[in-house]
Amino acid sequence: MEHTIRAIHADEWEKARDLRLKALQDPAAPLAFLETHAQAADRPDDFWRERASSAAEGVWVKQFIAEAADGRWDGTVTVLVERPEDEARFGEAATVEQTHLVAVFVRPEARGRGLADGLFRTAVDWSWSLKDPWIKRVRLYVHEDNARAEAFYRRIGFVPSGGKSPVPGDGTAMEVEYELPRGAELSSR
Template sequence: MQYTIRAVRAEDWPLARELRLAALQDPVAAIAFLESHEQAVAQPDEFWQGRTATAAEGRTVRQFIAEDGAGRWLGTVTVLVELAGVQDYFGHVPDVTQTHVVGVFVRPEARGTGLAQALFDAALGWSWALPEPHVERVRLYVHEDNARAQALYEKAGFKRSGVTVDAAVGRELEYAVERG
């Protein structure tokens, strides 16, 4: 399977919306994402335009996508910058500046092709290359019952940190990669 990994562009918002809605219909979406399909469908175009434009700027968030030769999006990953000393989504205050990988999704027909690893490589590469702020670690959370995702993250080099959080969907386990 051939694909290209690239950052989103502001004008990609309809494709970003379509892929997110597809992700939210995945059989494990209820434990993989902190948003429902119904919530996402209800968002106006302006929401998707703003979200995609911010990710395209690449200052505090960057979304990467995998695209086939026909322009169909096969997968995505988004990376959020979290500053040391600033409270995160779960109410924790990190000691170091880090990035947080969210929104990981690969269409079923592209799974097992190396595409997910290529998306993670892009996310980690962007994180380590940021001149400011200097990122010390990259982390993500995964539901304790999502064994498929846990195996994927471990294969991509993430290790369980021992941190857990209680989210609306249940207990989430933190995985991280430290700057080498």
Template sequence: MTHVIRSIRADEWPAVKALRLAALQDPVAPIAFLEAYEEAAARPDSYWRERAAGAAEGTTERQQFVAEGPDGEWAGSLTVLVEKAGTHDPFGGAVEESQGHVVGVFVRDGQRGNGLIGALLDAALGWSWGLGLERVRLFVHERNSRAEAAYRKAGFVPTGATAAVPGNPEEREIEFEVRRR
């Protein structure tokens, strides 16, 4: 693999914005992300600056990793949120143990199938284990078989828990996890 997996820097907010907007235009975006393209595109630059700064500097809340190609183009990214025991997760459930929560996973169409998802997840897990977390989870829409296969390949297993898709309670998100070995 010729990509470098690294944390983003706060000054890279234009690239964060561009990659997020590309992700939200992907054909599976409606079932993969909880945000619509139009909503994200309308956000002011100050939002993207704050988002990048928080994701770059986070050591106990969040960290965003990017797959940077030899040409400098970002091929994909993901973010890890740290959920503290005793708080509530984005679906309204109680967090029983401090854990990492992988969100916003995206790899550009022309870069899929070359190991980038696995490399991004390895970086996310390494960062999470370095914080002392014992569990990292993520949610996959019940109809997103492509993502489910990628997460299973990376060692994530279904927990049996599900959550209603925000704004569409008839559809479900399936929880997957990996535990530190």
């Protein structure tokens, strides 16, 4: 099945919500997301409208999706812009202008088709296209027990930065920071 990787539109909040709820039902969700399905399902429509609107504007956040020819959304990644003067959303505060990839998900039945590669390539290209702020690195965090995600991030070209952060609500688990510095290439499949 052919897919188009594109940014979401503000009026697509229902599809964005539905894909997020699907992601939070994935068996890896407890390792991959800081929110539960129940928490997300309880959010009002206005929350989802605002979230989609912000992600569509693409000023400080941008959401990309993998859309099948029939209109079904099979994957997503969200990019957060972070600057040193900003409060940290997760992990260590930014020391340089950077973007942070979050909410990565590909439906199980669509995995193995290169959708994650396409989503990451689009997210990284968008990051490098920003002029103000001028992005110096792209980062993400992965739960120390999420071997599948870690293997993908390494394969595509991200490397451990040495940064770690405790998983909120779990004093024993850590999230490991990976980065792609400006000038580094994403690996091809």
